Amino acid sequence: PRRRQLSVDDYVQGVMNSDRAIIAQAITLVESNLPHHREKAQKVLKQLMPYTGKSIRVGFTGVPGAGKSTLIESFGMMLCEQNHRVAVLAVDPTSSISKGSILGDKTRMEQLSRHPNAYVRPSPSGGTLGGVTKKSRETLLICEAAGYNVIIVETVGVGQSEITVRSMVDFFLVLMLTGAGDELQGIKKGVMELADAIFINKADGANKQSAITAKMEYNRLLHFIQPITDGWETKAFTVSALTGEGISHIWEVIEKYKEVTIRTGIFETKRKEQMINWVHSMIGDKLKERFYGKPLMKQSIAEIEQLLIHGHTSPSLAVQQLFRIYDEKR
Amino acid sequence: PRRRQLSVDDYVQGVMNSDRAIIAQAITLVESNLPHHREKAQKVLKQLMPYTGKSIRVGFTGVPGAGKSTLIESFGMMLCEQNHRVAVLAVDPTSSISKGSILGDKTRMEQLSRHPNAYVRPSPSGGTLGGVTKKSRETLLICEAAGYNVIIVETVGVGQSEITVRSMVDFFLVLMLTGAGDELQGIKKGVMELADAIFINKADGANKQSAITAKMEYNRLLHFIQPITDGWETKAFTVSALTGEGISHIWEVIEKYKEVTIRTGIFETKRKEQMINWVHSMIGDKLKERFYGKPLMKQSIAEIEQLLIHGHTSPSLAVQQLFRIYDEKR
Missing domain, CATH: 1.20.5.170 (Single alpha-helices involved in coiled-coils or other helix-helix interfaces)
Structure with missing residues (x-):
């Protein structure tokens, strides 16, 4: 029907x-x-x-294999049991070619999905990163209006997705792993600098000691990096989604963060800035969409890029030529 | 006359x-x-x-007080004596309010300025950062056509200027200082990640040992950061503009860099990418200039931002409203 x-x-x-x-x-x-x-x-x-704006917005990122989904599920379950209402969204830099989702499996977080206090949204199934972003922000607002007071925005660490998620949340958590020996290798460029907290996952069994060592190393490094949020010191912690150890600590850190930033006014200031920046980034996107979406523009750009590479035009002239095409009557 | x-x-x-x-x-x-x-x-x-493109383009940044000008002057003199032809430009994020220049003193690098193989351009004296940038790139092309084979682009480390300079040069050098005790404090966020080499200046007299210690610390940190240029390992070195020690090493590192990146093709690829990116960033700037420069737009934006902050409109609606104003016949 x-x-x-x-x-x-x-x-x-x-x-x-x-x-x-x-x-x-x-x-x-x-x-x-x-x-x-x-x-x-x-x-x-x-x-x-x-009716929006009354939640704490928490971003979660981490390399594939860091155990993000499992950890979010345990963390979400804990909050739901404490009568919080938890929504989980994903900003997924879906390939616009395959239209497939990197994160998306519809059965993810089965246990949390069934909890009456939770809402788990599967990843959007298509579109460009920009589009998904815009929609993720609006989805977040809908969840807030529905009364969810903890909104978790998850992202796989691909491309610009961390920066995007950072720009829409209050608190940004980076999940790391430790390996034997070369503990801190493979940190993605710039990600540490976006974090309000770093959690090293899988701190259990034979891995526990190296996770603790990694935590100390991260804290050493963090000492040299200017924290992303004024008046807050970014620190590293260990956690285990398997044993549950450290999961309640995630919430303690977030509550502490909220208390500090609300007291200093940073919380509100950042929210307002994020909303204004969102509007201006949508304006920029729309202007570009119009320009690059103009019929024949793609072909003209390809031609002019060739002229450029071979030294037959200058960059400023190339821009002038492209605007002449853009401004022509259709 | x-x-x-x-x-x-x-x-x-x-x-x-x-x-x-x-x-x-x-x-x-x-x-x-x-x-x-x-x-x-x-x-x-x-x-x-x-006739452009035949130089090596070298970016120089460093905090005020790091001794950038003095070092560039010594370095430039050395190159001129070896029959290189050296041009020194500055990307200076001049305040568009004061129209004053942060770097600009017309007598800077007096000795180098007088050398027949050198051309030292004082900072542009006005305009916005975007404008200066666009012009700096064109100035660079003029110097190349004039036959200067080493172009040094200097920037004071303010705002986005390092990223701007990084996007117009082949090789990017970050000049650091060391202080007593807390050697690596105060690294500007993200700057280390842009560097192809870090030089710690003032490695002389009582300061020499702490400069060497800082160099080792930087090399330790750099180990955890993905190098900006594929196939090249960013390292830290010490130098003294006062004694001259280490200055010839700057050129050795640059020559090595050139050799490696030309061999792997990265040099050419990056040049082409930079030129294409320059065109697209000029297109973006021009689109925004038109939008935000529309009469009454400033006032409309201020009004709509107020509605937004008080929850009387949504971000997407705000964008729609602003585009309606933009698309109106004048």
């Missing part, structure tokens, strides 16, 4: 009542690229805006 | 003959914001383009 069309009010009421089926449909609406869906989604979001 | 107007051909011939007075005038033309100057500058550049 065809699902009946929900009205703007149906969406708004359903989300406010925290109806999980309607939340899912509202997110699908937000993720849609169809113009009439976009328009409706914007009406829904506008009505929900006054 | 008024200087006679140079024609496009006068500029081109003068630059190709390496006439320093005409080089200076050509750079002034490139730096001008007047539309008819811009147009003439583009004609000159187009003719010069085939």
